[in-house]
Amino acid sequence: MEASAQIGVTGLAVMGRNLARNFARNGYTVAVHNRSAGRTEALIEEFGHEGAFVPAESPQEFVAALERPRRLLIMVKAGSATDQVIDEFAPLLEPGDMIIDGGNAHFADTRRRERALRERGLHFVGTGVSGGEEGALHGPSIMPGGSAESYAVLGPMLERISAHVDGEPCCTHIGTDGSGHFVKMVHNGIEYADMQLIAEAYHLLREVGGHSPAEIAETFRRWNRGRLDSYLIEITAEVLAHTDADTGRPFVDIVQDAAGQKGTGRWTVQTALDLGSPVTAIAQATFARVASSRSELRAAYRPLPGGTRQELSPDEAESFTRDVEQALYASKIIAYDQGWTMIRDASAEYGWSIDLGAVARIWRGGCIIRAAFLDRIRAAHAADPGLVSLLAEERFAREITDAQASWRAVVAGAARHGIPAPAFSAALASYDTLRGAHLPAALIQGQRDYFGAHTYHRTDREGSYHTRWAEPARPEVRTDT
Numbered sequence: 103m104e105a106s107a108q109i110g111v112t113g114l115a116v117m118g119r120n121l122a123r124n125f126a127r128n129g130y131t132v133a134v135h136n137r138s139a140g141r142t143e144a145l146i147e148e149f150g151h152e153g154a155f156v157p158a159e160s161p162q163e164f165v166a167a168l169e170r171p172r173r174l175l176i177m178v179k180a181g182s183a184t185d186q187v188i189d190e191f192a193p194l195l196e197p198g199d200m201i202i203d204g205g206n207a208h209f210a211d212t213r214r215r216e217r218a219l220r221e222r223g224l225h226f227v228g229t230g231v232s233g234g235e236e237g238a239l240h241g242p243s244i245m246p247g248g249s250a251e252s253y254a255v256l257g258p259m260l261e262r263i264s265a266h267v268d269g270e271p272c273c274t275h276i277g278t279d280g281s282g283h284f285v286k287m288v289h290n291g292i293e294y295a296d297m298q299l300i301a302e303a304y305h306l307l308r309e310v311g312g313h314s315p316a317e318i319a320e321t322f323r324r325w326n327r328g329r330l331d332s333y334l335i336e337i338t339a340e341v342l343a344h345t346d347a348d349t350g351r352p353f354v355d356i357v358q359d360a361a362g363q364k365g366t367g368r369w370t371v372q373t374a375l376d377l378g379s380p381v382t383a384i385a386q387a388t389f390a391r392v393a394s395s396r397s398e399l400r401a402a403y404r405p406l407p408g409g410t411r412q413e414l415s416p417d418e419a420e421s422f423t424r425d426v427e428q429a430l431y432a433s434k435i436i437a438y439d440q441g442w443t444m445i446r447d448a449s450a451e452y453g454w455s456i457d458l459g460a461v462a463r464i465w466r467g468g469c470i471i472r473a474a475f476l477d478r479i480r481a482a483h484a485a486d487p488g489l490v491s492l493l494a495e496e497r498f499a500r501e502i503t504d505a506q507a508s509w510r511a512v513v514a515g516a517a518r519h520g521i522p523a524p525a526f527s528a529a530l531a532s533y534d535t536l537r538g539a540h541l542p543a544a545l546i547q548g549q550r551d552y553f554g555a556h557t558y559h560r561t562d563r564e565g566s567y568h569t570r571w572a573e574p575a576r577p578e579v580r581t582d583t
């Protein structure tokens with residue numbers, strides 16, 4: 103077989119098929135392969151006319167169709183399937199060739215795979231891809247890790263098929279080894295928080311504000327024309343406005359209230375604990391999904407009393423809606439700030455030198471959390487490349503300040519009414535924790551020292567200290583001399 107394809111895609115389910123079509127529509131010759139040949143045949147039959155495809159039945163045929171250095175994109179089920187595919191294809195490749203993994207791999211697996219393949223002279227490019235089925239076809243946000251050398255060859259192709267905002271591609275080299283998959287994982291963590299915050303806003307508008315799903319859809323449409331303008335707000339309005347054809351009831355009332363997850367949010371929270379990154383809003387959003395699915399626990403709690411419901415007058419309901427918008431926006435700033443903190447922490451830990459402004463730039467289009475807001479984050483980092491937190495930027499700080507009263511009223515009101523608002527509450531608590539001059543952590547240090555002689559630092563002197571709590575006089579000793 104003549105080596106005529108600039109890229110090959112193996113794994114032709116929804117994502118792989120549409121990425122292959124995207125490459126072909128952009129003028130590349132694309133070799134296509136799938137474990138079961140039916141998907142390859144279906145792609146050629148349905149979409150073969152869209153561009154230059156080279157269908158391959160066997161891995162050998164597939165690899166033979168690729169121009170050198172070979173660029174082989176894996177789009178299979180994340181996990182052990184990725185290792186199986188690598189084991190199958192790597193022996194057929196030669197030094198300098200590239201394996202790109204566009205699945206939602208755990209970044210630690212990507213680091214392991216990159217190391218192993220580097221030893222064999224191959225480039226392994228763990229690449230985050232976001233945008234779902236439609237994004238894959240029309241332009242996703244792409245987050246490649248791997249070597250700078252591989253990006254020099256691959257980058258132009260990936261940038262070409264990515265979404266574009268203001269003429270700029272939603273694709274950039276994130277850093278070495280697993281950095282691309284790490285950033286994609288945090289994208290999904292933020293996605294969980296954003297979705298949960300929006301869901302809490304809906305719940306409050308319905309249960310406290312007394313609005314119908316159709317009315318709330320209109321509210322979201324209005325918000326989508328303002329500073330909350332985002333894909334997730336847009337689709338939320340569509341979902342809320344949808345009526346079930348069978349029953350004539352709002353769609354949200356016929357769907358079971360148990361949220362699923364494939365696991366990237368969970369990975370974000372697990373990794374945040376290892377890094378010491380306080381991503382509490384993301385964590386609460388992830389736990390809220392978990393809790394929604396624990397039907398046996400929910401059944402046990404259900405008979406117990408809740409808060410006091412109070413009907414709002416039309417004026418009060420209108421004012422409450424404005425408060426919820428403020429609370430949603432303020433909480434969103436915190437959730438995004440937590441995501442960025444985590445990326446900054448990992449970048450330092452793994453030596454990735456991630457450009458935090460570039461991450462915001464490539465998330466402005468193509469991905470699930472795309473939003474006007476991300477351009478503000480990009481601009482904040484452009485103005486101050488050393489920005490430690492979004493709240494250190496004047497405009498974000500002013501907006502959070504302006505939202506104060508409403509934000510607190512919404513969280514307090516939710517508690518009074520007995521409506522769960524875990525992500526709103528976590529975001530506000532995070533804000534108060536990080537801005538607090540004094541935290542009760544001093545007492546925790548005392549407790550630790552009491553039961554475990556874990557020592558503490560004093561506010562007035564250098565050094566580590568321990569109080570001998572068991573002795574009546576409780577003498578204090580310095581432990582670091």
Ligand SMILES: NC(=O)C1=CN([C@@H]2O[C@H](COP(=O)(O)OP(=O)(O)OC[C@H]3O[C@@H](n4cnc5c(N)ncnc54)[C@H](OP(=O)(O)O)[C@@H]3O)[C@@H](O)[C@H]2O)C=CC1
Pocket residue numbers: 113114115116117118136137138141177178179180182183184186187204205206207231232233234235
């Ligand atoms: N769906 C989405 O919106 C998004 C998905 N992703 C990620 O992209 C990747 C592809 O996702 P998606 O298109 O949804 O497909 P799936 O995750 O459903 O995976 C199905 C594909 O994996 C192949 N596969 C499974 N096991 C093996 C194996 N052991 N050896 C070879 N091939 C195997 C299947 O082949 P066969 O047809 O023979 O069964 C099929 O092509 C995943 O890693 C996913 O996490 C990333 C962003 C968004």
Ligand SMILES: O=C(CO)[C@H](O)[C@H](O)COP(=O)(O)O
Pocket residue numbers: 206231232233234290362363364365366367469470
């Ligand atoms: O990667 C994605 C988008 O960026 C997927 O849509 C995401 O995996 C969905 O996650 P979950 O099923 O956990 O809600």
